[in-house]
Amino acid sequence: MIPVLYGIPNCDTVKKARAWLAEHGIEHRFHDFKKAGVPAAGLDAWLAAVGWEALLNRRGTAWRALPDDVKQGVLDAAGARAVMLAHASTIKRPVVEWGQGRITVGFDPSAWSSRG
Template identity: 60%
Template structure:
């Protein structure tokens, strides 16, 4: 079963949910805000995609962080700790396709899966 992780009011997550629906992909939605970030899944994502890709340094949440907090993120462990404390800093959506993980919405890349 495909699982889409994200925040429901995120525009990119909305696009991803619509795309999956339009292409007949059955999926469960995991809401970071209501259900939290599963630590074991976050570890899997950072291992599969790299913590640098999972951590969204372009977003508003990152930019609003104290510079000392930003500077404290220097490896997978520190990035994961920050992402668990601030789920909004995770690049969205994260999709668990059952066989692998993708981070971010990529309609062309996803089209090769369905």
């Protein structure tokens, strides 16, 4: 299985991650949240693997733009899941499915180098 990188093409971190993969000759598939949406089953797997606190980006402009009642409703994985499905930009990027159940969130070149 080739890795699948999930994100938004104009995100600087996603751009760096895609460039890193290309520089290291790692074939991958890109899943654009804006065009293809957030895969519900994939989101469930990510939540199980890394937890909702690591997956939900509360520092970004997308989170800050949400109404306060929506933000205050995120108390657990179910609340976070609903927000991430409705607002893909609240997912920390990139999410990478490396295969064999290994999932990473964010771009960390040193961790990616030792992913094997």
